[in-house]
Amino acid sequence: MLRFVAKRVLGLIVILFCVITITFFLVRLMPGGPFDRERKLPGHIEKQLLAKYKLDGPLSEQYINYLGDLLHGDLRLSTKYRSRSVNEILADSLPVSGLLGGIAFCAATLGGVFLGSLAAAKQHTWIDRNAMLAALFAISLPPFVIGPLLVLIFAIYIPLLPVGGWGNLQSLILPSITLAAPYTAYIARLTRASMLEVLTQDYIRTARAKGLSENAVIYKHALRVAILPVVSFLGPLAANLLTGSIVVESIFSIPGAGGFFVNSVLNRDGFLLAGVVIVYCTLLVFFNLVVDVLYGFLDRRITLYD
Amino acid sequence: MASWIAASRCMTDPRSPWVKLRRNPAAIVSTLILVVVALAAIFGPSLLPAGAGEVTRDSFLPPSDQHPFGTDLNGRDLLYRVLLGARISMLVGIAGALVSFVVGIIYGMVAGYVGGQADSVMMRLVDVLYAIPRLIFLLILISALDPLLRRSMETHGLQVLVGYSKIIILILCLGLTEWLTMARIVRGQILSLKSQQFVLAARSIGQSHFNIIFQHLFPNLLGVALVYLTLTVPAVILDESFISFLGVGVQAPLASWGLLLSDAAQVINPLKGYWWLLVFPAIAMSLTLLALNFLGDGLRDALDPRQRR
Secondary structure, eight states: OHHHHHHHHHHHHHHHHHHHHHHHHHHHHSSSOTTOOSSOOOHHHHHHHHHHTTOOSOHHHHHHHHHHHHHTTOOOBOSSSTTOBHHHHHHHHHHHHHHHHHHHHHHHHHHHHHHHHHHHHTTTSHHHHHHHHHHHHHHHSOHHHHHHHHHIIIIIISOOSOSSOSSSSHHHHHHHHHHHHHHHHHHHHHHHHHHHHHTTSHHHHHHHHTTOOHHHIIIIIIHHHHTHHHHHHHHHHHHHHHTOOHHHHHHTTOOOSHHHHHHHHHTTOHHHHHHHHHHHHHHHHHHHHHHHHHHHHHOTTOOOOO | OHHHHHHHHHHHOTTSHHHHHHTOHHHHHHHHHHHHHHHHHHHHHHHSOTTTTSOOSOTTOOSOSSSTTOBOTTSOBHHHHHHHHHHHHHHHHHHHHHHHHHHHHHHHHHHHHHOHHHHHHHHHHHHHHHHSOHHHHHHHHHHHHHHHHHHHHHHTTOHHHHTTHHHHHHHHHHHHHHHHHHHHHHHHHHHHHTTSHHHHHHHHTTOOHHHIIIIIIHHHHHHHHHHHHHHHHHHHHHHHHHHHHTTSSOOTTSOOHHHHHHHHHHHOOSSOOOHHHHHHHHHHHHHHHHHHHHHHHHHHHHHOGGGOO
16 A cells, blocks of 8 residues: 555656656747747846746756756746746635635535436436436536526526625635536536446345345445446546636636636746646646545455555 | 448348437437538528628627627627637537547557557656646647748748638647547557457468558447547537637637637626627537537447447
């Protein structure tokens, strides 16, 4: 177990290194620099700017220096939001995205698993058909349709909830629903398919033959195995949701981190871009590790020693 | 003659995928919807009165006889815009999915067939690419390649195409970021296929690797790959709308569903409920995506050997 975790942490470092290297050089390959404006800057000012943001000197040297700064936990200064460091920007925005994403994550997981098992248990009934139809709808509707539609209905025609903003509980509801809807649907479909497969197995017949109630069979015996494919989807899901979504954040004017994924590329803000990529990648690999460990607990047939 | 008989038997054999698909009402309805959307996208814009796509002073007119879907901020007829959007969104979706199909299949086949060290290096690369947020990867690709393509078009005397360079770039970039899952699926299929006896037989009569891959392995994985291709089309359409929503994709006067929805999201606020700007593009897009997903599900049920009973 410990060896397994150690090996995976080592793998994390290798992947992080590759990803940092790729983003560092990709940003330099893009045409246009962070200080390009309509009017060209005078030579000496541009030189000073480049020096201040440590963008001068040969590329290989810059790269080595950047890796050194990263090892000290310094993500450097943002070239767009002058005088703010990437560390500060992320410290301000990530908790916001994390809270919203955490709520959406719980809602999507619990709702999806429940709906999926319900649909599988009631296969060929109207409950199953309607739940799966709704799920396909939620997958096919992009968040920028669901979001404004919810705003139109629950904030404009029936003024129950705020249109957007951040700071109170009510303003969390619509964005969480928008964020969670497609994932809830995806998890429901995954759970249903896997549950249907599990319900044909022998140990389920044994459980039924023992005279267990249908609920106990499904939610205690079958779900434990049927949930495995869902669990392996939860790793990437958590990384995605916790780092925020630009669409949901722009529709509901939420000061989260999702926007930086897009704007840092458009502004050629290389260090901010590298910062969000590092955070995303670390979360992704970390949650995948958690998922693998969870797998071992849920399914005793899997051992984590290799 | 013989092949015709074989084909007709295939169309009536109850175990054949086509019969299974035809018995699936959702798949049939979806196909009909897709045909209607495709016809509307191809012929619709030219059937409308001339000048429907022009900028006029009648902005934000609600739906009426003259403008069945209303008009947008610049007074353009929304029906025309939605049809134009259908054209571009469908084109980008299908072509982008095809690009990802070709790249994914070749990559997966090579990795699975060669195996060993090459396979593990190639799959680690896929892992690393998975770990970069796809949106960032896409944006970097688009902003790196777009000026390049535009410049090379201008220097090679292809000025006619310059207006469409964004669409070509979108197709390429979306295809180049969507192939990872396809590569994994194809590699898995090849790994299980290549240990089977027909491959051994082909090798023992001295067939080249190229022949084994394309004549023996490729037809066997085509079913699964086609199912995934059908499911990639809606994913690419969704991605394109995402990119256009962020303002990096298709630009006016061209239109895609994502761009129309982005325009709608910008003008919807508590004071002015211009609902038609949101509702009509949303219906068009969701109906298409729903139909594609239903068709993909139906195809999977019909073709996927794992589900065959």
